[in-house]
Amino acid sequence: MVSIADYYAGKNVLITGATGFMGKVLVEKLLRSCPEVQTLYLLVRAKAGQSMQERVSDMMKCKLFDRVREDNPDFHQKIVPISSELTQPALAISPEDVERLTSCVNIIFHCAATIRFDEPLKHALQLNVMATQQLLNLAQQMHHLQAFIHISTAYANCNRRHIDEIIYPPPVEPKKLIDSLEWMEDSIVRDITPRLIGDRPNTYTYTKALAECVVQKESSKLSIGIIRPSIVGASWQEPFPGWIDNFNGPSGVFIAAGKGILRTMRANNDAVADLIPVDMVINLTLAAGWYTAVHRPKAALVYNCTTGGINPFHWGEIEHHVMSSFKRNPLEQAFRRPNANITSNYLMNQYWILVSHKFPALIYDLYLRLSGQKPQMMRIFNRLHKAIGLLEYFSSQDWEWNSENMNMLMSHLSPEDRKTFNFDVRQLNWPEYIENYCIGTKKYVLNEDMSDIPAARQHLRKLRNIRYTFNTLLLVFIWRVFIARSQMARNIWYFVVSLCFKFLSYFRASSTLTN
Ligand SMILES: CCCCCCCCCCCCCCCC(=O)SCCNC(=O)CCNC(=O)[C@H](O)C(C)(C)COP(=O)(O)OP(=O)(O)OC[C@H]1O[C@@H](n2cnc3c(N)ncnc32)[C@H](O)[C@@H]1OP(=O)(O)O
Ligand SMILES: NC(=O)C1=CN([C@@H]2O[C@H](COP(=O)(O)OP(=O)(O)OC[C@H]3O[C@@H](n4cnc5c(N)ncnc54)[C@H](OP(=O)(O)O)[C@@H]3O)[C@@H](O)[C@H]2O)C=CC1
Numbered sequence: 001m002v003s004i005a006d007y008y009a010g011k012n013v014l015i016t017g018a019t020g021f022m023g024k025v026l027v028e029k030l031l032r033s034c035p036e037v038q039t040l041y042l043l044v045r046a047k048a049g050q051s052m053q054e055r056v057s058d059m060m061k062c063k064l065f066d067r068v069r070e071d072n073p074d075f076h077q078k079i080v081p082i083s084s085e086l087t088q089p090a091l092a093i094s095p096e097d098v099e100r101l102t103s104c105v106n107i108i109f110h111c112a113a114t115i116r117f118d119e120p121l122k123h124a125l126q127l128n129v130m131a132t133q134q135l136l137n138l139a140q141q142m143h144h145l146q147a148f149i150h151i152s153t154a155y156a157n158c159n160r161r162h163i164d165e166i167i168y169p170p171p172v173e174p175k176k177l178i179d180s181l182e183w184m185e186d187s188i189v190r191d192i193t194p195r196l197i198g199d200r201p202n203t204y205t206y207t208k209a210l211a212e213c214v215v216q217k218e219s220s221k222l223s224i225g226i227i228r229p230s231i232v233g234a235s236w237q238e239p240f241p242g243w244i245d246n247f248n249g250p251s252g253v254f255i256a257a258g259k260g261i262l263r264t265m266r267a268n269n270d271a272v273a274d275l276i277p278v279d280m281v282i283n284l285t286l287a288a289g290w291y292t293a294v295h296r297p298k299a300a301l302v303y304n305c306t307t308g309g310i311n312p313f314h315w316g317e318i319e320h321h322v323m324s325s326f327k328r329n330p331l332e333q334a335f336r337r338p339n340a341n342i343t344s345n346y347l348m349n350q351y352w353i354l355v356s357h358k359f360p361a362l363i364y365d366l367y368l369r370l371s372g373q374k375p376q377m378m379r380i381f382n383r384l385h386k387a388i389g390l391l392e393y394f395s396s397q398d399w400e401w402n403s404e405n406m407n408m409l410m411s412h413l414s415p416e417d418r419k420t421f422n423f424d425v426r427q428l429n430w431p432e433y434i435e436n437y438c439i440g441t442k443k444y445v446l447n448e449d450m451s452d453i454p455a456a457r458q459h460l461r462k463l464r465n466i467r468y469t470f471n472t473l474l475l476v477f478i479w480r481v482f483i484a485r486s487q488m489a490r491n492i493w494y495f496v497v498s499l500c501f502k503f504l505s506y507f508r509a510s511s512t513l514t515n
Pocket of ligand 2: 087115
């Protein structure tokens with residue numbers, strides 16, 4: 001059977017969400033491991049004052065593409081950005097571009113989505129569901145399309161404990177919901193959102209579940225694969241270990257803990273932390289594209305792309321390895337020494353938030369005010385509390401995903417493809433992966449230099465000394481207050497001092513005698 005790289009040779013690929021975290025890794029891997037691919041059409045919008053061409057050329061300059069650049073300095077010639085705003089009618093693609101795409105695209109990877117957990121329902125529906133429907137409509141006009149790969153999430157059905165590789169009935173008929181929300185004011189939609197999403201934690205998982213149903217409806221007309229990754233983390237091996245470029249999911253939590261800001265979070269130590277490295281997800285995605293195109297399965301195949309059932313690791317272990325990694329490779333200018341603890345106990349968590357988050361923030365802001373600067377720590381903590389509040393649902397419980405299709409796909413790969421497009425999660429060594437992940441947040445998200453580690457360690461020592469001094473002063477102060485107010489405290493104090501004195505005199509006397 002044709003190998004994966006051979007299949008992609010000469011193919012025209014359409015990718016949405018190419019400027020995002022996973023999209024970038026997909027583009028890079030296709031260019032590097034399938035060098036004969038014909039053209040990558042990227043649907044990109046203008047954003048933040050930058051045209052789509054500027055955004056794509058900035059993207060290609062980033063470090064992620066260093067290895068591709070080495071292999072083929074002209075790789076950018078294979079990339080064709082297409083202007084598209086996915087929330088607009090017909091995806092706002094010009095008629096000329098539609099013509100071009102329909103005449104040549106062979107395979108589509110649909111990665112674009114809003115992954116915000118607090119997205120208003122209408123917008124999440126527009127992007128995650130309606131844009132998917134419009135892309136499917138476009139796909140049906142394509143004369144040479146062989147596969148449509150949709151990126152979903154393993155948490156689309158997080159209201160279930162056991163999740164099979166099937167598409168579950170939708171919580172509501174997507175079209176009916178879209179029609180009925182269309183005329184409603186945003187404030188009304190906001191009010192009814194909790195009732196609509198029901199037992200799902202946010203609009204993200206709800207709309208991703210609806211999107212799967214929209215995709216399934218077209219599966220008789222198109223060859224479809226649905227990839228459901230769990231929590232996508234930094235790369236395992238490719239193109240560099242630990243590559244990551246955002247604060248989403250656990251990355252923001254790791255950084256906040258490494259900076260000594262985050263000290264407590266609600267999570268279950270014993271629950272499975274279903275992290276999966278981005279390069280493994282992308283390898284599986286490309287292999288699924290190949291399999292779908294070559295085998296043309298009759299129904300849409302769903303791939304639960306998870307680690308928990310095969311190579312489980314737990315939040316308690318993650319906490320331990322993240323903390324020890326940041327002690328070995330500290331981040332610059334930490335607020336306090338890294339020392340985060342996770343707990344499933346609500347009251348304990350509230351107590352530590354008060355003592356370890358709010359109290360130091362108050363003191364630091366007071367110091368900033370007194371030194372004529374703008375207070376900022378409380379604001380940072382409020383944002384952090386909002387972010388971790390939204391993540392706690394995922395770190396406090398675990399799920400079981402069936403991953404038979406992932407295993408089936410692996411069994412169809414040649415030994416060579418298994419190496420080049422490796423998604424065998426059994427090979428993951430978690431402590432090593434977490435170490436590289438933490439270093440990756442330092443190098444690629446915070447752009448800190450590894451040569452500054454000795455200075456960062458020195459800073460941690462300084463923080464430790466400040467803490468010891470502060471604790472000693474606090475103890476002495478509390479004790480002084482007690483002694484001044486309570487006869488009993490004074491009596492205990494005199495008793496302890498006289499006991500120490502007696503011991504000292506006894507040792508002095510016995511050492512004089514032995515001499
Ligand atoms: C040692 C302990 C171990 C235990 C560790 C447990 C980890 C437990 C993870 C579970 C993870 C499940 C994940 C499901 C897997 C998917 O299926 S989907 C992918 C995951 N999706 C996400 O993570 C999106 C979550 N993020 C959001 O919804 C929004 O960013 C938030 C959190 C509501 C914040 O919204 P906002 O206040 O409007 O802020 P936003 O503009 O997004 O960002 C503001 C600033 O905060 C930063 N920021 C954003 N998010 C974060 C964050 N999480 N942290 C810190 N800073 C952040 C931004 O970079 C930005 O910085 P500046 O550019 O202003 O300097
Ligand atoms: N990250 C994770 O942990 C997980 C992600 N997933 C899924 O993987 C996919 C990719 O996620 P990830 O890369 O992390 O997400 P990102 O937020 O990093 O990327 C989202 C992409 O979608 C594009 N996009 C968003 N809105 C529009 C729009 N209106 N028009 C055109 N493009 C738009 C963004 O473009 P722009 O740069 O212009 O904003 C960006 O390229 C998503 O489908 C997500 O649901 C699934 C499980 C876990």
